[in-house]
Amino acid sequence: EPEVTQTPSHQVTQMGQEVILRCVPISNHLYFYWYRQILGQKVEFLVSFYNNEISEKSEIFDDQFSVERPDGSNFTLKIRSTKLEDSAMYFCASSRKGLAGGGQETQYFGPGTRLLVL
Amino acid sequence: AQKITQTQPGMFVQEKEAVTLDCTYDTSDQSYGLFWYKQPSSGEMIFLIYQGSYDEQNATEGRYSLNFQKARKSANLVISASQLGDSAMYFCAMREPGAGGFKTIFGAGTRLFVKA
Numbered sequence: 001e002p003e004v005t006q007t008p009s010h011q012v013t014q015m016g017q018e019v020i021l022r023c024v025p026i027s028n029h030l031y032f033y034w035y036r037q038i039l040g041q042k043v044e045f046l047v048s049f050y051n052n053e054i055s056e057k058s059e060i061f062d063d064q065f066s067v068e069r070p071d072g073s074n075f076t077l078k079i080r081s082t083k084l085e086d087s088a089m090y091f092c093a094s095s096r097k098g099l100a101g102g103g104q105e106t107q108y109f110g111p112g113t114r115l116l117v118l
Numbered sequence: 119a120q121k122i123t124q125t126q127p128g129m130f131v132q133e134k135e136a137v138t139l140d141c142t143y144d145t146s147d148q149s150y151g152l153f154w155y156k157q158p159s160s161g162e163m164i165f166l167i168y169q170g171s172y173d174e175q176n177a178t179e180g181r182y183s184l185n186f187q188k189a190r191k192s193a194n195l196v197i198s199a200s201q202l203g204d205s206a207m208y209f210c211a212m213r214e215p216g217a218g219g220f221k222t223i224f225g226a227g228t229r230l231f232v233k234a
Contacts, residue, residue, distance in 0.1 A: 033221070043163070043209060045221035056221055089161060106153070107222060109163035 002026045004110035006092050012116045013082055021077045021113045023092030032075045033093040033107060034067065036060070043091065049075065082117045089114050122210050122225035130231045131200045138185070139195040139228045141210030147171075151213040152193040153222065154184065158206040166208075169193055197230075205232045 005024045013019050025032050034046040047057040049067050064086075066078045075094075079086055093107040123142045131137035143152065154166040169177045169184045177184040185194040197204055210225040 035222075042226045043211075043224040045223065048221060058221065091163060093163075106165050106168060108165065109155075111160075111162045114161070 004092055004094055004108050006090075006110040006113050008113060009111065010114045010116070012118065015084055015117055016081050019079050019082055019115065021079075021090050021092075021115070023075045023077070023094075023110055024073050025075055025092065025094030026096075026108060027073070029094035029096050029108075031055075031095045031097065032067075032069070033095075034077045035091040035093065035109075036088040037091065037112075038085075038088045046077070079115075082115075084117050087115055087117045122212050122223055124210055124225035124228050126228045127226070128229045128231065130233060131197075132233050133202060134199055136196060136198045137200055137230065139197070139208050139210075139230065141193045141195065141225060143191050143193060143210075143212050145191075145212065145214070147214065152184070152186070153211040153213065154182070154193075154195045155209045155211060155224075156204075156206045157209060157227070163209075167195065200232045202232050202234060205230060 004026055007022045011019055030050060032049045035043050036046055037043045044060060045058050047061045047067055048055045052069060064080050068076050075092060077090060089112045091112045092110040095107045121144050125140055129137060150171045152169045156164045156166050167177050167179045167182045167184050169186045176186050181198045183196045185196055193210060207227045207229050209227045211222045213222045
């Protein structure tokens with residue numbers, strides 16, 4: 001069964017450094033998402049991406065963050081100048097179609113990248 | 119603002135018994151989707167069940183069923199015949215309508231403990 005994959009599974013970085021989190025969505029999916037989950041807290045939406053551009057982003061997704069689909073398979077989240085509060089689990093997700101209203105279109109989540117900023 | 123409320127931070131259930139995890143939501147939209155995800159200690163998010171706002175019947179997936187009460191804006195998850203492997207965090211989520219791909223809002227979660 002196809003699945004979303006993410007690398008690395010864990011990343012430790014120094015405050016102020018840049019990190020790139022990588023995701024390979026399911027191959028026939030067209031919509032991509034990043035979420036984060038601070039330890040012990042709920043999952044928070046960061047950004048959705050379609051047709052090589054951001055379709056929606058949350059207030060968390062400020063200028064420190066960027067997303068890119070550099071080739072036909074990878075989807076990346078870059079965090080410039082990391083802060084301590086960026087420590088979290090970052091989930092990538094993908095869906096075949098846009099999640100329009102009541103239609104049953106499920107997002108499939110990757111296993112996550114646990115980021116620790118020291 | 120749309121939001122999801124899960125009022126039970128933790129729940130205990132005896133193995134083989136049924137358990138209901140509560141979820142209420144708030145939205146002014148007529149078209150929306152409701153989901154439940156399971157997050158075991160390993161951290162991954164596992165899709166369990168979906169309910170569309172226009173679906174007249176409650177969704178069921180194996181041992182999981184969703185008790186959808188639209189007027190009360192509740193979407194409780196019922197797990198029948200609990201198993202030890204059901205011990206995990208459970209998140210209720212709602213998909214907001216919008217243009218193109220858009221976001222899913224999650225509740226704070228309920229941690230379920232299944233006792234042998």
